[in-house]
Amino acid sequence: MLRAIHLPTAALAAAAMVFALGSHAPSADDERPVPQVRAALASSVHQLTLDDIATLSHAQLTAEVAHSPAALQSILDSTAPTVASTWWGGLTLATRAQLVHDVPDLIGALDGLPAEVRVAANRVGARERLGRLDVLLTGLVTHEDSPSAGDLEALERERAYLTKVALGLVQLYLYNPIRGSIVEMAGDPAAATGILFVVPGTNASIATFMNDDPVTSFANWQVQHADPSAPILAFTVLAAPMPQISVDLASGPQNNTIATAAGADYARIVKGIDAAFPGLPTLSYEHSAGSQVGSAAEMAGARFTARFLAAGVGATDGYTTVPGTAYYATQAKDDINRYYAGFQMGDIGYGIGPEEFPGITIVDPGFSEKPTGTVTAMLAEGLTLHNRLFSGDGSANGTVLKDVRLLLTSLADESSG
Amino acid sequence: MPARSVAATVLVGTLALSLTACAPAAGPTFDAVRAQSEEAVTEVVAAMPTGSTYTASGDPTSTPCGTGSATVDGPRGTAFATIQGQVTLPGAADAASIIADLPTALGDGWAVEPVGIDVDLATVRLNRAGSGVSVDITERAADAPVALDILAVSSCGRVER
Numbered sequence: 337m338l339r340a341i342h343l344p345t346a347a348l349a350a351a352a353m354v355f356a357l358g359s360h361a362p363s364a365d366d367e368r369p370v371p372q373v374r375a376a377l378a379s380s381v382h383q384l385t386l387d388d389i390a391t392l393s394h395a396q397l398t399a400e401v402a403h404s405p406a407a408l409q410s411i412l413d414s415t416a417p418t419v420a421s422t423w424w425g426g427l428t429l430a431t432r433a434q435l436v437h438d439v440p441d442l443i444g445a446l447d448g449l450p451a452e453v454r455v456a457a458n459r460v461g462a463r464e465r466l467g468r469l470d471v472l473l474t475g476l477v478t479h480e481d482s483p484s485a486g487d488l489e490a491l492e493r494e495r496a497y498l499t500k501v502a503l504g505l506v507q508l509y510l511y512n513p514i515r516g517s518i519v520e521m522a523g524d525p526a527a528a529t530g531i532l533f534v535v536p537g538t539n540a541s542i543a544t545f546m547n548d549d550p551v552t553s554f555a556n557w558q559v560q561h562a563d564p565s566a567p568i569l570a571f572t573v574l575a576a577p578m579p580q581i582s583v584d585l586a587s588g589p590q591n592n593t594i595a596t597a598a599g600a601d602y603a604r605i606v607k608g609i610d611a612a613f614p615g616l617p618t619l620s621y622e623h624s625a626g627s628q629v630g631s632a633a634e635m636a637g638a639r640f641t642a643r644f645l646a647a648g649v650g651a652t653d654g655y656t657t658v659p660g661t662a663y664y665a666t667q668a669k670d671d672i673n674r675y676y677a678g679f680q681m682g683d684i685g686y687g688i689g690p691e692e693f694p695g696i697t698i699v700d701p702g703f704s705e706k707p708t709g710t711v712t713a714m715l716a717e718g719l720t721l722h723n724r725l726f727s728g729d730g731s732a733n734g735t736v737l738k739d740v741r742l743l744l745t746s747l748a749d750e751s752s753g
Numbered sequence: 754m755p756a757r758s759v760a761a762t763v764l765v766g767t768l769a770l771s772l773t774a775c776a777p778a779a780g781p782t783f784d785a786v787r788a789q790s791e792e793a794v795t796e797v798v799a800a801m802p803t804g805s806t807y808t809a810s811g812d813p814t815s816t817p818c819g820t821g822s823a824t825v826d827g828p829r830g831t832a833f834a835t836i837q838g839q840v841t842l843p844g845a846a847d848a849a850s851i852i853a854d855l856p857t858a859l860g861d862g863w864a865v866e867p868v869g870i871d872v873d874l875a876t877v878r879l880n881r882a883g884s885g886v887s888v889d890i891t892e893r894a895a896d897a898p899v900a901l902d903i904l905a906v907s908s909c910g911r912v913e914r
Contacts, residue, residue, distance in 0.1 A: 549819055557816060561835050563902050564810060565893050666869065699869030729819035730906035731833040731885065738878065738889050738904065739869045745891070745902075746872035 384411060386423045389439065390431055397438045408442045417448030417604075417611040424449050436460060445510055447608025451525045451569070458508040462501035469495050490543065497546040509571060510605070516577035518542050519605060520552050521569065522559040528569035529748035530617045531609060532558055532740075533640075535602065536726065537624030537649075538589040540578045553728025554621065558741060566748035569616075571609065575601035579625055585684065592652050593683050595625045599632020606638040617641040617747040621740060622648055623726040624673070628686055631655045641747055644699075644740060645690040646725040647673050653680055653687035657694055664743070665690040666699040666725060666736055670708075672718030701725060702735025783910035787813050787834035789884040790907040794836050797879070797888055797903060800858040802851065804843030807903075811837070818909040834907040842899045848892040849875040852901070855890060884908070 384400065384407040392400065400407060415423075424432070424446075436443050436457045443449065444457035473491055476483045500506040510519035536544065536551040544551045555570035562568045576598035579589025589595075606618070620643045622630040627648030634640070635655060642662040657663060667673055667690065680687030691698055703721055708714040727733040790813065798807045818831040842848060852875045856865050859879065866878040866887060875892040885908030893900045 549817070553816075553819065557835075560814060560816075561837060561904060563891070563893065564837075564839070565902075664870070697869075697871070700867055702866065702869075724819075727819035728816070729833060729909065730816065730835060731909040732819050734887050734906045735866070735869065738887070738906070741904070742868065742872060742874075742876060742889070742891065743870045746870070746874055749874065 383407065386411060386415060386420070389435065389442065390423075390427055394434070394438055401439060401441075408439065411442065412445050412447075415446065415448070417608040420446050420448030420608075421611045424453070440464065441512075444508070445512060447604055448611040449608075450612050451509060451521060451609070454509050455507045455521060458511055459501055459504065461511065462498040462508065466495065466498050466502060469498070493543065493546045513542055516542065516574070517601065518545055518574045520545055520555075520572045522552065522556050522572075523562075523569040524567065525569055525613075527567045528613065528616060529566045529752065530568045530619065530744050531613060532568050532570040532744060533606065533609075533618065533620040534570060534572045535620065535622040535626035535629050536572070536574065536578070537622075537626040538579045539581055540574055540626075541580070542574065545572070545574070551726070554726060554733075554737070555728075557728040557730065557737060558744065561741065563741070563745040563748075566745045568744050568748075569613070571605075573602060573605060575599075575605055575629065578629075589625055590684050592628060592680070592686055595628035595649075596632045596652060598629045599634075600636045602629050603633040603636035603638035606633060606640070610639070615751070617751045619644060619740070619744060619747060621646060624722065625649050627690060628652065631688075634658050634661075641751075642743065644743070645693075645696075646736065647671050647722045648690040649673065649686040650677060650690040650692065651686060651688040655688055657696075663693050663696040664699050665693065665696050666701045666739075667691075668701055668703050668705060668718075668721035668725075670705050670714065670718050671722050671725075672715060673722060675718075699736070699739055701733075781908065781910045783815065783832045783834065783912045786885070786907035786910035787815075787836075789881070790834045790836050790886045790905045793881040793884065793886040793888055794838065794903060794905050796859060796863075796881070797855070797890060798838075798840060800855060801840050801901075802843055802846055805846075806841045807838055808841070809836070809838040815912075830912050831909055832912050833909050834905075836903075836905040838903045839893070840901040840903060842901065846899055848899045848901060852877050852890055852892060855879070 384404070389397070389411070427435075432453070436453065437460060440457040440461035444454050444461050446454070469491060473488075473495070476488065476491070497506070501508045507521040508518070509521040510517055512518070532555060534552075534555040540551055552572045555572045559568060559570050577594070578598060579591065579594045581589060610618070618640045620630050620640045622643065623646045627645040627650060630640075630643055630645070631651035639658060640661055642664065645663070645665040647667045648665060676685060677689035678687060678692060679685045690696070701724075703724070705717075705721065708717050724732045725736060728737070730737055798805070813834045813836045815832040815834060818833055842851065855877055856863060856879065862882045864880045864882060866880050868876055868878050877890050879888050879890070880886070881888070886905055888903065888905040891902045891904075893902050
């Protein structure tokens, strides 16, 4: 903290750069600021309850969805995961199947429901959205005002991704482009002995789940290569729009309010998964600004067996660790994070560096770091090392990938013992 | 020049450097790095007590390398290998002792890497010199008879088309 205070200008400049996290594409154009969306929803809320949903006919439900989608969003926002879990448990199999078919966007987003139910509902929802995308794409192509290449590319990218969802190649646990949230699941819910959450940092967006080097690669490797005696279920979580790199210091990712707001949404998702998988140990792997999402989630009541801060920003002032949770932090010696860690002025920066968490275990990332000759080279190297800690590439991030694998095995072993 | 412009210039320059500083297109093929990993696992299994049996958990997997370690064209056309398997030890074997003695048993050409997580399970991480292959050998506590989990990860290789 002292170093940052002595060099506040450098710290802020580094902050503007560090949050780039480099390797992922800018946000999708379809993500709107959360407050704007929520205000729009709140203005037209029509009261509807879960019990109503279960008793309405197909025609009535279809009419409700068309007439007042805000009413469904209101249910999602106001229903506690434990209440949703109990409600679902009281329905007949036929009613459940009907709801998955009739209101897939509701069932696919209702925290507290079984993961496989949500995935099934989102698969139905993906098929419906694909149909709408096809109509949209056809209209765009034939429209006399040709859309930009970027617009077309974004739609084509989403179409390709949702096609994989519809085919069952990708398990979608949550998909809400209007709110800028997506959660992809990997693994078998019936076999899981532990839960891994992976929280990407700055520049994460819905689009970064759909590109050639997706943010799901870390979680996917963990699921695919888990110790066979301790299979895991993983969720890569974009709970809400994340900070996007900006040279505007007042509104870019160095503004801690964005990740803090996402923390409340992350807490709700975590509580939903806790309700669906009671008793399973949970590990939250958080990269860079994603660690503020994790810290804010804890402040909002989420609980984890362990948190692993990878090149994390840490937390804002006022954060306190949770008794009983194990904390781990890793970052390279020259990680660009170190230039600003522990520096905060109001909404700018993060006052508690990751290695300042009481009792945290510092993990060596196993990088071979070379001295750099110039400031530019030093910053570039610091950024590269920073980004490597979110990679699912065993040749770039093998030490931490395997440490997390070992930790998951150990947590499952302790839980079963 | 306004401070904001300076920051933007430095930022863009840094990002450009980070993107162009990736590994060159030349380098080992995926087949080569996978073979190195298989050889490493074979050596580890050979160092186990007489009577041990090794069972592979399927074929080696091929995972695209990340943007950082792939070529400037991105992760397409690159991959690293992961090999998983299990060694079942003979009846009275002590898994913890075998793991502790493994670096000595393997001898020169292998180096011990630190494991960052302190867990109750016996484990060792070994790197095979000159290959970039890293192998974790970990006790599987829940299993009977006694077994070891083996996980090997290769360096990044080019996928030849």
